Amino acid sequence: MLVLCSMLYPSLFAFIWFRCQLRLAWVAVADYLQISEEVKRRDIDCLKLIVTYCLFLTADLSQVWPEANQNFSKEIDDEANSYFQRIYNHPPHPTMSVDEVLEMLQRFKDSNIKREREVFNCMLRNLFEEYRFFPQYPDKELHITACLFGGIIEKGLVTYMALGLALRYVLEALRKPFASKMYYFGIAALDRFKNRLKDYPQYCQHLASISHFIQFPHHLQEYIEYGQQSRDPPVKMQGSITTPGSIALAQAQAQAQVPAKAPLAGQVSTIVTTSTTTTVAKTITITRPTGVSFKKDVPPSINTTNIDTLLVATDQTERIVEPPENVQEKIAFIFNNLSQSNMTQKVEELKETVKEEFMPWVSQYLVMKRVSIEPNFHSLYSNFLDTLKNPEFNKMVLNETYRNIKVLLTSDKAAANFSDRSLLKNLGHWLGMITLAKNKPILHTDLDVKSLLLEAYVKGQQELLYVVPFVAKVLESSVRSVVFRPPNPWTMAIMNVLAELHQEHDLKLNLKFEIEVLCKNLALDINELKPGSLLKDKDRLKNLDEQLSAPKKDVKQPEELPPITTTTASTTPATSTTCTATVPPQPQYSYHDINVYSLGGLAPHITLNPTIPLFQAHPQLKQCVRQAIERAVQELVHPVVDRSIKIAMTTCEQIVRKDFALDSEESRMRVAAHHMMRNLTAGMAMITCREPLLMSIATNLKNSFATALRAASPQQRDMMEQAAAQLAQDNCELACCFIQKTAVEKAGPEMDKRLATEFELRKHARQEGRRYCDPVVLTYQAERMPEQIRLKVGGVDPKQLAVYEEFARNVPGFLPTNDLTQPTGFLAQPMKQAWATDDVAQIYDKCMTELEQHLQSIPHTLAMNPQAQALRSLLEAVVVARNSRDAIAALGLLQKAVEGLLDATSGADADLLLRYRECHLLVLKALQDGRAYGSPWCNKQITRCLIECRDEYKYNVEAVELLIRNHLVNMQQYDLHLAQSMENGLNYMAVAFAMQLVKILLVDERSVAHVTEADLFHTIETLMRINAHSRGNAPEGLPQLMEVVRSNYEAMIDRAHGGPNFMMHSGISQASEYDDPPGLREKAEYLLREWVNLYHSAAAGRDSTKAFSAFVGQMHQQGILKTDDLITRFFRLCTEMCVEISYRAQAEQQHNPAANPTMIRAKCYHNLDAFVRLIALLVKHSGEATNTVTKINLLNKVLGIVVGVLLQDHEVRQGEFQQLPYHRIFIMLLLELNAPEHVLETINFQTLTAFCNTFHILRPTKAPGFVYAWLELISHRIFIARMLAHTPQQKGWPMYAQLLIDLFKYLAPFLRNVELTKPMQILYKGTLRVLLVLLHDFPEFLCDYHYGFCDVIPPNCIQLRNLILSAFPRNMRLPDPFTPNLKVDMLSEINIAPRILTNFTGVMPPQFKKDLDSYLKTRSPVTFLSDLRSNLQVSNEPGNRYNIQLINALVLYVGTQAIAHIHNKGSTPSMSTITHSAHMDIFQNLAVDLDTEGRYLFLNAIANQLRYPNSHTHYFSCTMLYLFAEANTEAIQEQITRLFQSVAQCCMGQKQAQQVMEGTGAS
Secondary structure (H helix, E strand, C coil), X not given: CCHHHHHHCHHXXXXXXXXXXXXXXXXXXXXXXXXXXXXXXXXXXXXXXXHHHHHHCCCCHHHHCHHHHCCCCHHHHHHHHHHHHHHHCCCCCCCCCHHHHHHHHHHHHCCCCHHHHHHHHHHHHHHHHHHHHHHHCCHHHHHHHHHHHHHHHHCCCCCHHHHHHHHHHHHHHHCCCCCCHHHHHHHHHHHHCHHHHHHCHHHHHHHHCCCCHHHCCHHHHHHHHHHCCCCCCCCCCCCEECCHHHHHHHHHHHHHCCCCCCCCCCCHHHCCCCCCCCCCCCHHHCCCCCCCCCCCCCCCCCCEECCHHHHHHHHCCCCCCCCCHHHHHHHHHHHHCCCCCCHHHHHHHHHHHCCHHHHHHHHHHHHHHHHCCCHHHHHHHHHHHHHHCCHHHHHHHHHHHHHHHHHHHCXXXXXXXHHHHHHHHHHHHHHHHHCHHHCCCCCCCCCCHHHHHHHHHHHCHHHHHHHHHHHHHHHHHHHHCCCCCCCCHHHHHHHHHHHHHHCCCCCCHHHHHHHHHHHHHCCCCHHHCCCCCHHHCHHHHHCCCCCCCCCCCCCCCCCCCCCCCCCCCCCCXXXXXXXXXXXXXXXXXXXXXXXXXXXXXXXHHCCCCCCCHHHHHCHHHHHHHHHHHHHHHHHHHHHHHHHHHHHHHHHHHHXXXXXXXXXXXXXXHHHHHHHHHHHHHHHHHHHHHHHHHHHHHHHHHHHHHHHHCCCCCHHHHHHHHHXXXXXXXXXXXXXXXXXXXXXXXXXXXXXXXXXXXXXXXXXXXHHCCCCCCCHHHHHHHHHHCCHHHCCCCCCCCHHHHHHHHHHHHCCCCCCCCCCCCCCCCCCCCCCCCCCCCCHHHHHHHHHHHHHHHHHHCCCHHHCCCHHHHXXXXXXXXXXXXXXXXXXXXXXXXXXXXXXXXXXXXCCCCHHHHHHHHHHHHHHHHHHHCCCCCCHHHHHHHHHHHHHHCCCCCCCCHHHHHHHHHCCCCCHHHHHHHHHHHCHHHCCHHHHHHHHHHHHHHHHHCCCCCCCCCCCCHHHHHHHHHHHHHCCCCCCCCHHHHHHHHHHHHCCCCCCCCCCHHHHHHHHHHHXXXXXXXXXXXXXXXXXXXXXXXXXXXXXXXXXXXXXXXHHHHHHHHCCXXXXXXXXXXXXXXXXXXXXXXXXXXXXXHHHCCCCCHHHHHHHHHHHHXXXXXXXXXXXXXXXXXCCHHHHHHHHHHHHHHHHHHHHHHHHHHHHHCCCHHHHHHHHHHHHHCCCCCHHHHCCHHHHHHHHHHHHHHCCCCCCHHHHHHHHHHHCCHHHHHHHHHHCHHHCCHHHHHHHHHHHHHHHHHHHHCCCCCHXXXXXXXXXXXXXXXXXXXXXXXXXXCHHHHHHHCCCCCHHHHHHHHCCCCCCCCCCCCCCCCCCHHHCHHHHCCCCCCCCHHHHCCHHHHHHHHHHHHHCCCCCHHHHHHHHHECCCCCCCCECHHHHHHHHHHHHHHHHHHHHHCXXXXXXXXXXXXXXXXXXXXXXXXXXXXXXXXXXXXXXXXXXXXXXXXXXXXXXXXHHHHHCXXXXXXXHHHHHHHHHHHHHHHHHHHHHHHHCCCCC
């Protein structure tokens, strides 16, 4: 959001950005940080703008844009909406163009009339607020809106915050997936204001960082790339874009038959082009690469039409005299605004503007920049030529048209070059319009149309894709001709050739369709045409004059016609190396000859011809060959492999499923699938990569040779060309085989995944003792298939199996083999190499030894299991990495291990699965070893693999949790990815995965203590947003999970993006970043030392204010305040240095036991206290005195950094961790920020909230090494008093209650198992003391939260629980329980319900609560009581059988409903009124049906409600007595008696507590 700030004033922004993010007001920053001189030199408005941006982060539209906050009258709103309606209308309704609306808005904005200004503000507000509904717009309306949106930015109609908002909306739209509706919206809007991009360099950087930026239209890429340098492109390309909206708009306008009004900018020139540029491209300065290369990341440019091919060809022709820049702009303006209504006027303007010498340039501009990309305006431009009445100019246009057509006909005809095909069709339509339609012939010397069709037929389908649509478009215009319309002989001769082509069986359907459409347009019946035999005329085909480019390898040759061999030396030098015979070369290698586990496998097979003259003259150049080949392979291997597998997979899967549908043996199916997949994948890879490989190897070799021989002579250059061509030919087969085998090796496991379900169905059928058979296929075969080809139940026919065996014997590109037993994924022979003994090698050796031990332990019955084979493959990958010991091999091994781990499924053998996971973790931990590649690199690469792997096994929650538990994942990076992948709830698989992961890591807390909510902050935030916006349609279980998360983490948290809690988690994330800029640590150390000296100096002033003023100047001089990132790193480094000093001081005490502990502590505090004072001063003085947001955000940021450093330190040092420095920072900062100062009092609640968040993140379960300091912090008198006494409206109570629950949760497992070691005894005593303080000073707090506390305290902790239950309000005087004839029901308090501030129903599953409510009202469903025990039981393990939280919630909920039911009947609870009800039925059922453990928990839940006199105590005491009286066994009565003893202890505790409060008892 701070994009615009850095665009306008980068240096000023660099200084203020961090403070802006923390909501610092600009005046205070300028005054206090002494930057007034720079501010004077800058525009004050810019500084305001920067500060305004920070406010945008959390505010809504009306808050960040004051003008939009008006309450407009209905008349104003209606008028504004009427203008919008006119934009979308079609005649005869009132209409307005986008430009007209923009001009009107400009007038209204500057108007002195209040009504017009209000209409302006209302229209902009409505447009911006409507943004969230744009995805629902139809294509045409969305495109018009995009043009309007971009025009608002282009015309400068919005400034400051509104401008930033508009830019952000466009950026967000462009970040949407390529070819989505909002992506097209962003493209159209960006195209409108592209001339303004030079003003926003930082914004251009954000645009360029979009993942699919390379797919943007080329002219927009130019504007963005130059915009990053604050410049316009030297050539203002008037590119065009095609979007669904622009097409829909053109069709709508064509259907309405509106006179061709001026093609206004922003309306895609009424059809395709949204360009508003009025400067014509300087064609002679545009240079584009002409060589054909294999672009693995560039998708087909089907959505754009670019004229690069024409521009490049124009560069190579003779120079045309260009008019001056201003004249070019006028020409562009004339054509931009040309229409039928102003035709004469524009012709006169052109005559006045353009001199005769510039007319050739105008003709080139018209054909290249207009005609070629604007087919819907061809009629308009043709009329323009007629009106101009300049025969010479018409001739220039015709010649230029022919020239461009020839350029496209001879250009490269790559399969995906849709742009050139589109241009050729457009030029064909134009050619027909200016020749045939005007009764002028197309001369044989200019273009031989019939020969062109014949030549295209000879050269293959790719050429036909170009030529047939082109010819069809040319002939289309003959229908408007008096001379050339059918049955003109010239026209009919071409139509007969097209009819002959139409009869070809292998002609593509789209080409047949083109011919049929042409016949319809010419009113001809294709069946009545007279196709000849020209396509079979060998002599004529041999002697064709060439009009197309050279044929490719897959050209179609006429029958019995020898290949037509041509040379392409006339096109580009590079292509001369690619002209080879059409027959594929013979295979040279056996499948097992090539080792594909690293690029080093190429080296033994590389061919170097010693007779090459270049090597005889320069033998040192031989070393360039291997690098060039490896580089070529590396560039192509991944895209070719992925594409080959993707295409071959579907074909193979469908055929194998069909052939083996009635075969019950999965092993036969698997082998056959592997054979076929191997063959298809290898063949697909071969035809995909051979040509690009040949070219890439040759290019790499020439570049390497040129680098080695810097000043090469012409003779040497010729030798280099020759050598590169020969070496490329000699080694292309090797490189191709390497890529083919890589694809094959990867294809086998992929096919197993696809067919896994089929395999399991057959295994399951065999286990059940039946033969597998697909009944659907069986029925289909029996009813529809002839006997000869019908599938039979049982094994596949041997003839069919022979086909699959043939697949295995003849793998394309490899020598035939008879070895069908070699499984995919194994090396033919073990690799032998002398091994070194460095650290990395030792790590690999150890890893290999352990892997071999695991493999030997696998039972022989599982030896052929896919997972066992995968482990062998993993071992071989380790061997390869061990031999090469380079980063590439290590990365390949890492990727293989991660993908293997993700691919593991729980359906396999349990022991094997466990061993499988251990082996993969073993490899990853070996790579993570500090002696190998280290944790940062390894974790980064593992995280990248997790993010980039395919969706099929991307969401394996067990594997991901395993990686996280073993510290192998960069949590911050993965968290961001997971949040984005959910797509706001649209990706259901990602949402379900995220829910599982959050539950495992943060709710269940299964041995992943190092993961905190900060690590999954963005994921939780996204899940909560999905839950909030789903409106009852949330994914199953999400509301309950979010409720648990909220109860655990959200008692005091505001998750607004950019809010305080966001700042804290941002600080925690940034605390683990170590790649600091060079010299930053030294600067931070110097500044910290300076500050410590200033703080302790006598001249520091009161509260160190003088020292602080001087120190801020030093920070500014050192550049620390330039960016948010730098100042964050400064805080982190200072924290680390203070902690390190403390560790060193304590280490001295260990080495010298005689040292004075007080002196050691004073030495630690010397730096820590100074650092804390610096933080406190920054918080107090940031922003204006009234700007609390700035101060709180800064505090949260710093606290987050300290927390992050603490957690990192705790994880690394473990048993060596020291609490002292962190405890000192927190306690001193707490005291500093709770001093009696007015500025601190205004932010006191937010300060306490920040500390509560901090302590909650550092709760004992997450940082057990910090637990003593943590308990001391939360029990500090200042903290307790502020939280429970001074904070108004008891707003601090829920936060403090959450901290106590954190403490009880940590103690629970130790107390439950009575494992109180000495450290735990100390912690337990400390807890009791805290509760005694609360019981004495804040008993109401314990009363209100007693349920939440007792819910997490183990049932056997009677003392701890009774301390809580004995609390009662201070304004109540308890009756003496030993008073004779005491009537409890006569007490005034007995009918008052106590306050319970815990959401106890949140733990109830929705269906369970629904059934419970139904039973309480109607005693249905009847099975509720019988199912009750099973609903409460979670396992059969003694001591953990029941869900204690659910039992507690059930008892309290039923009790409160019973009390309400009794009161509704006008009664009060008593032994007589509580009986014979659904509520008591539930209690009686639980008392009888539960076992001893369950009954104890149930009665314990009742005892938790027996406290001071209130309605709950009264009801549950009656319930307990009734259950005792109605008990059918003594066991129940014994348990009730035992619990009454604990209640009696509680009553005694209450009496003692009352005496303590009255001052009559012992404290």
